[in-house]
Amino acid sequence: MKVNKVLSTLAVCAFTALSFTSCSKKENVQAPDAVSEDVLTQIKALGFTSTGAKKVDNGYLVEGDIFLTDADLKSAPQNEFLRVGDEEQYRTNNLVSVGTSQRTITIAVSSTLPSAYVTATDELIRRYNALNLRIRFSRVTSGANITLTKAPSGAGYLASAGFPSGGNPYSQVLVNSNSIGTSYATTYIATILAHEVGHCIGFRHTDYMGRQYSCGGSAVNEGASTVGAVHIPGTPTGVDPNSWMLACIGYGGNRPFNSNDQVALNYIY
Template sequence: MKITRLLAPLAVVVGTTMAISSCEKKEDVVVKNEISEETLNQVRALGFSTAEAQVVEGGILVEGDILLTNEMLTSQPEYSMLRVGQEEQYRTTNLVSTSGGTRTITIRVSTNLPSAYVTATDELIRRYNAENLRLRFSRVTSGGNIVLSAAPSGSSYLASAGFPSGGNPYNSVSVNSAAIGTANATTYIATILAHEVGHCIGFRHTDYAGRQYSCGGAAVNEGASSVGAIYIPGTATGNDPTSWMLACIGSGANRPFNSNDRTALNYLY
């Protein structure tokens, strides 16, 4: 069974045919000739495996679709009470601030992406806003708190994003539209983009503790460490094979929010 990571020409969903996941599935090889041991140690200190680490524009890509920026790698984040769980929803220690009440996060689709990605963005916004969260989302044509843009040519992931900092969402999603294509904008593409926006507002992979059931291969628990992998109360403590934040997805699959996803979203926002 061929699997690619939700973001590595990727995808983000589970399926009987998992061809793509938001974090492309690769051999567990550390690119030591490109990444220094010091940087690898920084990756480990942030709670990520170095098995699939690769140098990309702006930092180091881990878990197939998560960008650890150079700033994050050298930071010393503070955290308290972490839980390394099983298969359930997780968040990072950093979230988007909603201290002022409802907050609107604007999303812009770069003109270097096909029009299907505008359609997909409108659908992901509809999905989030239907949950009546303290975070609201809106698409804009200039500026934008989160900008979706084309990944560099030759990228090995489907899409990638980072985590919040300073109370703000991560500000960009890199999208490999050449690998994803333009079909199924309101289902498959919307699912991939909603997954990446999930990272931008502080969600880690639902199957972070054992991605083998969405990606195949051996069980791997990344460990929490300083970036945080905090269990979200009320979410599943067993396998949750339809969550929008699973690491891998089948090509063409659709994964709208399930009941555990809604619990997680409403708990945080």
């Protein structure tokens, strides 16, 4: 997610701060090794925007904070109902398997992160568990399903994550604690981490069709595609200014789940 500095820092999938924070992607880096046209085509075929796509270790960063591996790019799209719309709640084709009962997803905070991130993680867990979903979250010290760890030095995003695979959540959230800092643990930091965990369990940006809505700048949308962004029934067809899955967030901002977010989470889980 980026912070609007562009949630760019955060934006990795959390957000950055422009004085906005946007999902994990910092938008101004032209890597020496540009992303090939073939890869850009694969990114678009999966339903993601190729604008600003960036080569990173072991894969590619798209939409500011979403990590895709080479295996992701080569995966066959699933045939799901897609609605290409405006600002609504969206999920990916890949979700976490729950079965007929409840599933607990464990989260660990690496020692590479300051203690404020433990406090923030406990708050994000509280926010999710308060909704009584079929997935619940619990913090552990090791062997977690999702591990929050420090992003590489010089990362151009606030945080980044990927999407579920094989019925399991994405296993890692990279957090740029140098850019995010340690203030506002139960509001700003918790919002960023909750956003990234949202990606880990299969949610896309609420404003994926127009990231300028939360990030500012020129319009960035992916155009028509056939997979990758499935509209969640019951969520609005108009703009949603407070969703926890908006691509960017301002420094110090706080986005607990709004009523539309709750509808989306309860529909899926």
